[in-house]
Amino acid sequence: MNRTAVTDIFADMREAVLAAVEAQSLALADEVRERITVSPAREAAHGDMVTNAALVAATQGRKPRQIAEPIAAALRADPRIGSVDVAGPGFINIRLRSETLLALLPAILRAGEAYGDSTIGGGCPANVEYVSTNPTGPVHVGHCRGAVVGDALANLLVKAGYAVTKEFYINDAGAQVTALAWAAYWRYLQAIGTPLTEQEFAAEVPGGLQYGGDYLVPVGAELAAIHGAALATAERGIAAPEVWLSTVRDFTLAEMMREIRADLALLGVHQDVFSSERALVESGAADAVIAQLAADGLIYEGVLEPPKGKAPEDWEPRPQTLFRSTTFGDDTDRPLRKSDGSNTYFANDIAYHADKLERGFRLLIDVLGADHGGYVPRLKAAVRALSHGEAALEAVLCQIVHVVRGGQPVPMSKRAGTYVTVRDLIEEVGRDAVRFTMLTRKADAQMEFDLDQVVAQTRDNPVFYVQYAHARCRSVLRAAAEMFGAGATSDSALAAAALEGLGAEPELAVIRRLAQWPRVVQAAALAREPHRIAFFLYDLAADFHMLWNRGKDDSTLRFLQAGRQAESLARLALVAATAVVIRSGLAVMGVTPVEEMR
RNA sequence: GGACCCGUAGCUCAGUUGGAUAGAGCGUCGCCCUCCGAAGGCGAAGGUCGCACGUUCGAAUCGUGUCGGGUCCGCCA
Numbered sequence: 001m002n003r004t005a006v007t008d009i010f011a012d013m014r015e016a017v018l019a020a021v022e023a024q025s026l027a028l029a030d031e032v033r034e035r036i037t038v039s040p041a042r043e044a045a046h047g048d049m050v051t052n053a054a055l056v057a058a059t060q061g062r063k064p065r066q067i068a069e070p071i072a073a074a075l076r077a078d079p080r081i082g083s084v085d086v087a088g089p090g091f092i093n094i095r096l097r098s099e100t101l102l103a104l105l106p107a108i109l110r111a112g113e114a115y116g117d118s119t120i121g122g123g124c125p126a127n128v129e130y131v132s133t134n135p136t137g138p139v140h141v142g143h144c145r146g147a148v149v150g151d152a153l154a155n156l157l158v159k160a161g162y163a164v165t166k167e168f169y170i171n172d173a174g175a176q177v178t179a180l181a182w183a184a185y186w187r188y189l190q191a192i193g194t195p196l197t198e199q200e201f202a203a204e205v206p207g208g209l210q211y212g213g214d215y216l217v218p219v220g221a222e223l224a225a226i227h228g229a230a231l232a233t234a235e236r237g238i239a240a241p242e243v244w245l246s247t248v249r250d251f252t253l254a255e256m257m258r259e260i261r262a263d264l265a266l267l268g269v270h271q272d273v274f275s276s277e278r279a280l281v282e283s284g285a286a287d288a289v290i291a292q293l294a295a296d297g298l299i300y301e302g303v304l305e306p307p308k309g310k311a312p313e314d315w316e317p318r319p320q321t322l323f324r325s326t327t328f329g330d331d332t333d334r335p336l337r338k339s340d341g342s343n344t345y346f347a348n349d350i351a352y353h354a355d356k357l358e359r360g361f362r363l364l365i366d367v368l369g370a371d372h373g374g375y376v377p378r379l380k381a382a383v384r385a386l387s388h389g390e391a392a393l394e395a396v397l398c399q400i401v402h403v404v405r406g407g408q409p410v411p412m413s414k415r416a417g418t419y420v421t422v423r424d425l426i427e428e429v430g431r432d433a434v435r436f437t438m439l440t441r442k443a444d445a446q447m448e449f450d451l452d453q454v455v456a457q458t459r460d461n462p463v464f465y466v467q468y469a470h471a472r473c474r475s476v477l478r479a480a481a482e483m484f485g486a487g488a489t490s491d492s493a494l495a496a497a498a499l500e501g502l503g504a505e506p507e508l509a510v511i512r513r514l515a516q517w518p519r520v521v522q523a524a525a526l527a528r529e530p531h532r533i534a535f536f537l538y539d540l541a542a543d544f545h546m547l548w549n550r551g552k553d554d555s556t557l558r559f560l561q562a563g564r565q566a567e568s569l570a571r572l573a574l575v576a577a578t579a580v581v582i583r584s585g586l587a588v589m590g591v592t593p594v595e596e597m598r
Numbered sequence: 599g600g601a602c603c604c605g606u607a608g609c610u611c612a613g614u615u616g617g618a619u620a621g622a623g624c625g626u627c628g629c630c631c632u633c634c635g636a637a638g639g640c641g642a643a644g645g646u647c648g649c650a651c652g653u654u655c656g657a658a659u660c661g662u663g664u665c666g667g668g669u670c671c672g673c674c675a
Contacts, residue, residue, distance in 0.1 A: 338673035374670040457637045549639035
């Protein structure tokens with residue numbers, strides 16, 4: 001649980017830079033200090049790292065280039081640094097001694113997959129809520145992206161030092177659950193041999209028969225096996241709801257949640273807490289939280305303005321119980337009670353988030369579909385009001401996924417129940433391809449999921465490309481174990497290998513990339529953007545594939561040097577460290593590293 | 599009418615939270631296997647970062663406006 005920061009050469013060098021700046025008797029305000037960064041050089045000609053320290057610390061009297069030079073001089077005294085120069089408007093370019101870079105390899109091998117762990121989360125209790133759906137059917141591709149993004153984000157936050165709980169909110173309290181019960185009841189009547197036709201049955205259902213998919217057929221059969229004909233009339237027709245509704249509803253809900261959890265398990269998603277909206281409602285939590293807000297003067301009875309330009313036909317002003325969300329930046333105040341006095345979904349959701357706060361979470365992240373974007377401001381307002389500003393709600397919005405095959409859209413019809421389920425998707429392309437591909441776009445960008453591309457074994461399929469790099473690493477290490485014995489080629493043995501033979505440019509390029517892993521983790525965690533991990537791994541794989549191919553032209557770059565064990569082990573340390581970082585990244589994404597391609 | 603998201607190479611997308619000459623893949627063209635996995639690699643061509651102002655040493659990134667695409671907007675959850 002407790003993550004400790006492991007080697008982070010960028011953080012180390014930033015400390016050195018700050019010390020060098022302060023040695024120039026430059027007083028740094030905290031906000032100036034914060035803005036000083038040490039980042040990878042964009043171009044190899046600039047060295048390994050660049051800092052903006054002189055640009056940031058410059059004042060009217062002291063121009064960037066003037067203060068850069070003494071800072072650079074101070075840095076030159078650092079034994080880890082090879083050379084330092086000042087360029088452009090006042091950038092300080094740092095080139096590390098190659099020994100400094102090489103020393104990362106044993107550090108990475110000793111740390112293993114813990115390399116990249118960070119303490120920036122500070123143990124902050126964080127709750128990541130994702131998938132949260134109406135339990136009315138199997139998980140389909142629309143939920144899939146949120147499931148993967150939420151799960152990877154939670155993993156990422158763990159790696160960054162947050163105390164994370166993964167949570168699922170079961171929306172099991174609304175009218176659609178009653179509709180689900182009717183649909184299951186229909187399958188039950190069919191199972192016991194009702195004389196009713198589907199049309200005759202549907203005519204009796206309030207709101208019409210929904211959820212026509214055949215996934216409820218087994219549920220109906222099980223109900224029949226358990227209850228026989230006891231839930232129907234003597235003629236096997238529709239009995240009074242008091243006879244069957246709560247029984248069928250509860251049973252069906254349990255079955256649907258079992259299905260959903262099984263689907264999520266196929267995706268590799270295992271959440272810690274499942275919270276029931278129904279349980280919350282029945283406990284009276286919504287009324288309690290409304291009373292709490294009222295005590296703070298944030299509740300009033302009022303009439304909302306109709307939306308401008310798009311007033312519904314049947315609009316008529318009605319007094320409602322309203323929450324002053326405008327106090328916290330929302331556009332309009334929001335209703336908590338319907339005109340019949342029952343609570344809105346929003347009221348229940350406030351109670352749910354109040355519950356999270358009571359459980360001690362200080363960072364709440366909701367992973368939602370983009371169609372909930374308009375709902376976020378009122379929820380943020382509620383969390384700010386309830387926590388008196390001590391906790392924050394953040395929303396990660398996932399845009400829609402279009403499934404295509406060979407450029408043609410795959411039709412999805414929810415009404416017919418034939419829409420693409422996660423189960424179908426995983427059967428076709430595999431769990432790892434689904435998870436990785438879902439993370440190859442920013443969450444808030446629309447995505448095309450091309451069924452053909454994600455199984456293609458070419459460079460334009462990032463899943464394959466990254467897996468291939470790892471498989472190549474493992475392949476070399478297997479060959480090395482044959483050659484030198486498994487004892488000499490384990491990660492721990494390689495961590496002790498002498499590294500003098502290393503240091504050619506393509507090798508250093510890989511090590512520079514490995515060096516970035518901790519700061520990638522931090523930046524991705526702070527931005528709540530797990531997709532950055534996927535792009536980092538793709539870049540690392542590219543560096544590694546390049547090195548591999550350079551070995552074809554230049555035999556000194558080959559990993560296995562016949563008859564030269566010391567040189568081989570030095571290169572194997574680089575290979576093993578690369579494999580470690582790929583595994584570390586894939587672990588965040590929830591993707592299995594493969595030993596060989598098939 | 600309003601809110602949120604997006605707009606970067608012919609196409610699909612990154613861009614390290616304000617840094618230097620804006621990067622990948624696909625597609626096009628030209629190369630590299632006697633050799634650890636060529637399921638790969640190297641190179642060339644391709645750009646007014648939608649547009650216009652503004653903020654400052656410096657803008658794809660921040661602000662305002664505007665155009666285009668998407669999502670949403672009181673008793674649905």
